[in-house]
Amino acid sequence: MAIKTWNRHVRDSLTSMWRNRWMSLAAIGAVTVTLLLVGVFIAVILNVNKIASDFENDVEIKVLISTTMNESKALELTQKVKKLPNVAEVRYVSKDDELKKVVADFGEDLSLFDQENPLHNVLYVKASEPQKTAAVAGQIDALKGTDDVLYGKGQIEQLFDVVDTTRTIGIVFSIVLVLIAVFLISNTIKLTIAARQHEIEIMKLVGATNNYVRIPFMLEGMWLGLLGALLPVVAMSIGYVSVYHNLSPLVQNEVFSFVAPANLLALLIAVLVLMGIIIGVFGSAMSVRKYLTVK
Incomplete structure (x- = not known):
């Protein structure tokens, strides 16, 4: 189709x-x-998924190494654990470092144990997948030199x-909401086109092809979808940044965090704009x- 024809279609759609x-x-x-409802729901779902992933990734196995093993033997055990299937990370912490951590968390009174440290040398282990934590813990428990394997x-x-x-x-819920969005938006557009049935019939009677009639309406649907997506994009951008900066300090010491605005908004803007345009077209x-066939 010639550029001149496309320009006419664009002009006709705007007119x-x-x-x-x-x-x-x-x-x-x-x-x-x-789209505003869709945007809010997507933001909630992405954050719920992020929090769930943070909790999963925080799961680790604490292995209490037998007090009868010296540090050399404990390091040998560390290497054995690293070679086990589905083990992603192994961190060795000596009993002296464990005591320093306990003193830092619970107060200087516990520093009295410096003379005779009752703690164990410890391994902190993470599985390659959180769901395999129990299986990895069972493998570690079967090794010699472990007093206890803790993972909740x-x-x-x-x-x-x-x-x-x-x-x-x-x-x-995301699928249901998207389907509702498609239904509501497409039906509203149907009403706008139904009100112009006679306009379409006249175009057909004077010899316009189906594509010539269809393209301006599709372009119009694109403009409607794009314009309808602008306010949700602006509202979500301002609103999410505000909510993020207000809530993030409240959970800064927790094991989870919210999705950063830069990461969420880039995806959200793309989804809302594309949804608006695609559904409009x-x-x-x-x-x-249904109006292209004139009886």
């Missing part, structure tokens, strides 16, 4: 929007409200169940199709 501005505003409003048995399995359930619910194409 048509202005001529039918009240219907266009209604369609833009529907897109705006729906029973509780960790419950945590993983909660995380998996939360993710599943989030995915289901698709809704217009589907809506105008």
Whole structure:
């Protein structure tokens, strides 16, 4: 199609929007409200997923090395643990360093144990996948030289169940919300096109091809989707940055954190703009199709 024809289609689509501005505003409003809800929900789901992942990644196994083993033997045990399947990270901490940590956490009174340190040399182990923590802990427990292997048995399995359930619910709700968005926006666009049925019939009667009729409406749907996405993008950008900076200090000492605005907004803006444009174009194409056959 010639550039001149495309320019005419673009001009016609903008002119048509202005001529039918009240219907266009209604369609833009529907897109705006729906995409704003979608944006809020996506932000919540991404943060829930981030928090769940942080909790999973914080899971580690604490191995108390037998007090009968000297440091040389303890380091040999460390190498054995590193070679086990599904082990991603092993960190050795001597009993002296463990005592320093306890004193820092609970006060100088515990420094009395400097003379006779009752603690164990310790290994902190992380599995390659959080769900394999229990299996790795069982392998370590079978090695000689371990007094105890701690990983929150029973509780960790419950945590993983909660995380998996939360993710599943989030995915289901996301799909449902997107389908509702498609339904609401496309139906609003259908109403705007239905109100211009006679305009389409006249274009067909004077010899316009289906594509010639369809393309301006698809472009108009694109403009409606794009304009409807602008307010949600601005609102989410300002709102999320504000919420992030207000809530982040409250959890700075916790094992989890929220998704940084730069990371979330880049994805969110792309999703909202693409959703608005795709639904606008698709809704217009589907809506105008039924009026292309003049009886």
